[in-house]
Amino acid sequence: MKVHMGVDKHTGLIHSVATTAANVFDLSPAEYLLHGVEEVVYADAG
Numbered sequence: 001m002k003v004h005m006g007v008d009k010h011t012g013l014i015h016s017v018a019t020t021a022a023n024v025f026d027l028s029p030a031e032y033l034l035h036g037v038e039e040v041v042y043a044d045a046g
Helices: none
Strands: 002-007 014-020
Antiparallel strands (some): 002 014
16 A cells, blocks of 8 residues: 655645555556645655
8 A cells, every 4th residue: 555645845734645556656646636726746756
């Protein structure tokens, strides 16, 4: 299992969470983590 989180860069607070199976590509849950007012998105494809 993997946990994907959307985090506010100013406060460090988590605003969204998605879980997937380990074999799911890391970018797949991105649409569930973004809330539409982002100016910048940072990602890690560990």
